[in-house]
Amino acid sequence: MATPATPPLPGDILPTYRRVADRFAVLRTTALFERPMLDALERATPGRDLLDLGCGTGRPLAQHLQRRGFRLTGVDGAAPMLTHYRRNVPGARTCCRDMRGLALRQRFHALLAWNSFFHLDPTAQSRMFPVFAAHLRPGGVLVFSSGPARGEAYGAVDGAPVYHASHDPLCYRSMLTRAGFRVLMFRPEDPALDRHSWWLCRRT
Template structure:
């Protein structure tokens, strides 16, 4: 189900969105992407959930010698990505219904995961646990606290949902991650609340490190 019209909404604003995101190297997100890059060996594979047209996330990793699998459910976004990155593996699908399984050195869900309602977000953590290889990284954005907020892009309204920081921490620990970084409303990154977690073999819960 296309919850709250998110997929249809991104299809409607694709041209507007892509014109703003296809600007090459990402200035805001760079510190977080570099943290992921440092943990993915040359030739390693990054899964970008909600990749849009491939910029700036997937493109950043491609330009730094990593393989990328990009997934998005909005066809105009994905079509733009295929034109821009003809050699990238791009998959048309909803992250809640992945058509594949596998292990990746990193999984990124930047400004995509937070469109999922509460229960769908909870249901993604066992999927993250399966997708990220031991020692691999998970990077995602959320809201700063439990609740829903709505935003408007190019006249289209989008819903954003967030669990509490405590619940995210508990879910990560339950499915084998330790939190490496949790930054709330980073003013240097457009107010994003960012999580970076590492998959461990033991799966012990660990507290977040504020930075």
């Protein structure tokens, strides 16, 4: 996407998603192109308690995970998204929080930050890895999407521009190691996942 005349800022993300939540719920594809990633997560995880961070409406990812027997806790900073999540993933716990500085005082078998973490600016991303570690049990798995290389980019949600950022993959690897993670898989621009770049890691 070309750079908008007024580029969006990282701080615009939550207000934008609050505003477009109802349209997003309609427009978000339910084709589940993410199935290979979800299968990899399921194979790697030692249990079924999963933290869905930046969970959105829960459709279709959380719905699929719930059908697979996962016990879900959805966290999102946009309350209207959680209204849809509760409807789409009945029985799931929900929490309206900004992921930055999250402290739920609970540890999970798996943590999924799909198409959410990459909306943070690089500095905020760097600070998230200890947060991820604090919410995972030893041996738990982390899945997140990023960019394929260092840089900033702009996408759109229902016509509203949104900010994305990424570190260099070597930088991610370093930060993951320092936070106590072992990288199991990194797939840059994965053709099986609509060219999304994603990571599968284990807390050591």
